[in-house]
Amino acid sequence: MKSYLRKVLVTGGVGYIGSHVCIELINNGFFPVVVDNLSNGKLEALVRVEKITGVRPDFFQVDINDKSALHQIFENYVY
DSSP states (O other): OOOOSEEEEEETTTSHHHHHHHHHHHHTTEEEEEEEOSSSOOTHHHHHHHHHHSOOOEEEEOOTTOHHHHHHHHHHHOO
16 A cells, blocks of 8 residues: 555545545545535445545535534544
């Protein structure tokens, strides 16, 4: 498995564009942390990302308007 230098927050990461962004990030040495409320995307997209790259991004079902939940995610991933 690749050694990832940085984690990157991807909002809407289970949608069409977001999942493709995740693939490109992984291919360039980044690890995506996906935040999506699943209003337009499907978790199946993460399965496809993993199938293509061998890496499954971390996923949080959160609306980006939920400041408390986003704060918790940032606390857990910023080091």
